[in-house]
Amino acid sequence: xxxxxxxxxxxxxxxxxxxxxxxxxxxxxxxxxxxxxxxxxxxxxxxxxxxxxxxxxxxxxxxxxxxxxxxxxxxxxxxxxxxxxxxxxxxxxxxxxxxxxxxxxxxxxxxxxxxxxxxxxxxxxxxxxxxxxxxxxxxxxxxxxxxxxxxxxxxxxxxxxxxxxxxxxxxxxxxxxxxxxxxxxxx
Amino acid sequence: xxxxxxxxxxxxxxxxxxxxxxxxxxxxxxxxxxxxxxxxxxxxxxxxxxxxxxxxxxxxxxxxxxxxxxxxxxxxxxxxxxxxxxxxxxxxxxxxxxxxxxxxxxxxxxxxxxxxxxxxxxxxxxxxxxxxxxxxxxxxxxxxxxxxxxxxxxxxxxxxxxxxxxxxxxxxxxxxxxxxxxxxxxxxxxxxxxxxxxxxxxxxxxxxxxxxxxxxxxxxxxxxxxxxxxxxxxxxxxxxxxxxxxxxxxxxxxxxxxxxxxxxxxxxxxxxxxx
Numbered sequence: 001x002x003x004x005x006x007x008x009x010x011x012x013x014x015x016x017x018x019x020x021x022x023x024x025x026x027x028x029x030x031x032x033x034x035x036x037x038x039x040x041x042x043x044x045x046x047x048x049x050x051x052x053x054x055x056x057x058x059x060x061x062x063x064x065x066x067x068x069x070x071x072x073x074x075x076x077x078x079x080x081x082x083x084x085x086x087x088x089x090x091x092x093x094x095x096x097x098x099x100x101x102x103x104x105x106x107x108x109x110x111x112x113x114x115x116x117x118x119x120x121x122x123x124x125x126x127x128x129x130x131x132x133x134x135x136x137x138x139x140x141x142x143x144x145x146x147x148x149x150x151x152x153x154x155x156x157x158x159x160x161x162x163x164x165x166x167x168x169x170x171x172x173x174x175x176x177x178x179x180x181x182x183x184x185x186x187x
Numbered sequence: 188x189x190x191x192x193x194x195x196x197x198x199x200x201x202x203x204x205x206x207x208x209x210x211x212x213x214x215x216x217x218x219x220x221x222x223x224x225x226x227x228x229x230x231x232x233x234x235x236x237x238x239x240x241x242x243x244x245x246x247x248x249x250x251x252x253x254x255x256x257x258x259x260x261x262x263x264x265x266x267x268x269x270x271x272x273x274x275x276x277x278x279x280x281x282x283x284x285x286x287x288x289x290x291x292x293x294x295x296x297x298x299x300x301x302x303x304x305x306x307x308x309x310x311x312x313x314x315x316x317x318x319x320x321x322x323x324x325x326x327x328x329x330x331x332x333x334x335x336x337x338x339x340x341x342x343x344x345x346x347x348x349x350x351x352x353x354x355x356x357x358x359x360x361x362x363x364x365x366x367x368x369x370x371x372x373x374x375x376x377x378x379x380x381x382x383x384x385x386x387x388x389x390x391x392x393x394x395x396x397x398x399x400x401x402x403x404x405x406x407x408x409x410x411x412x413x414x415x416x417x418x419x420x421x422x423x424x425x426x427x428x429x430x431x432x433x434x435x436x437x438x439x440x441x442x443x444x445x446x447x448x449x450x451x452x453x454x455x456x457x458x459x460x461x462x
Binding site: 043045064065066080081084086087096097112115 | 435
């Protein structure tokens with residue numbers, strides 16, 4: 001039985017292929033909840049889940065507001081909403097102003113997940129061209145969770161992972177393959 | 188500073204607000220409240236929760252100013268262009284057929300939904316046929332809405348891009364004029380709109396509307412208040428009337444939602460089946 005309940009992954013420019021590889025590697029009965037907060041075009045509401053789902057064994061959904069968080073599912077932050085983990089193991093959505101020019105903002109999702117899952121959370125930040133996610137990953141660390149960034153040498157755009165490494169003492173700097181290997185040990 | 192409020196602090200602030208202003212936020216989504224309180228605190232340059240609480244208790248922060256700052260700033264003009272297209276092409280012409288049709292914007296916070304609706308109504312030439320009521324609990328915000336609000340340029344760019352996506356009939360700049368760096372919507376758009384300061388989560392309403400727009404407002408409420416507000420919305424609809432929520436909201440977690448039929452899943456348009 002894993003010590004962790006949830007994995008939260010943040011990514012932006014250059015992260016789509018990495019996320020696709022990760023979600024395709026997880027088995028259908030993966031015992032954790034996986035939350036994806038990825039920067040995306042705000043006016044394109046459909047197609048992203050479908051694209052990620054092509055090779056994935058786990059079901060991928062965009063949670064509606066107040067949806068209970070279940071294990072064995074991958075949740076993708078919907079377009080043009082912030083995604084929060086709310087008390088009572090539920091999701092909450094918000095249309096408040098963009099943070100770091102982003103809605104969904106990785107920082108906001110990570111803050112709320114860190115606060116609610118504490119040490120039972122794995123936070124992972126992937127390739128990206130801005131700093132969104134750095135304070136969020138710091139918050140995962142401060143709440144006792146495990147922090148991982150994609151190796152900046154492997155990132156298409158390393159700005160986001162480097163910002164994380166500046167903001168906090170990240171536990172692991174992993175290649176995509178090592179991230180996958182690690183996530184599979186939690187099975 | 189962005190999200191360091193814990194639950195204990197947040198609850199302390201909620202209790203103070205209830206005591207000092209009589210405003211009960213105890214059943215609001217904590218994630219959102221934490222951010223809103225942080226926003227109010229940073230506006231007043233307050234770093235400590237105890238200082239914030241004391242300022243409220245001593246009445247150094249007036250209720251109307253607090254309400255103005257704490258309300259969620261929604262979205263955009265013509266957020267979800269596909270919804271506005273549906274309304275323009277199908278639902279608004281349909282409800283204009285019945286005489287005396289009324290529409291309620293049950294939770295306006297910055298005029299976005301109101302001005303979007305009125306632009307679409309003016310495209311259809313229906314502004315005089317359907318009676319519109321807009322409720323905004325904040326007097327300050329209501330005053331700004333009536334004056335055309337004053338949106339920043341970024342917001343107008345987003346609004347214009349959305350208007351283009353819904354294939355708007357007019358040039359978007361016909362609907363506003365610049366005042367310094369801010370855009371004021373043309374007040375003629377809202378000439379016939381009836382305004383009030385009803386706060387649906389706290390007050391009784393007894394009307395019969397043919398359509399209610401309440402997009403991305405239910406996200407503020409925890410389940411008990413969500414149920415209560417859903418009941419009020421549905422009670423104020425005529426049978427056959429429409430309720431429109433945000434595209435990622437749903438009535439599926441409410442009991443009263445059984446009275447409604449989801450007639451457009453992508454845009455979350457519900458139709459009242461029974462009384």
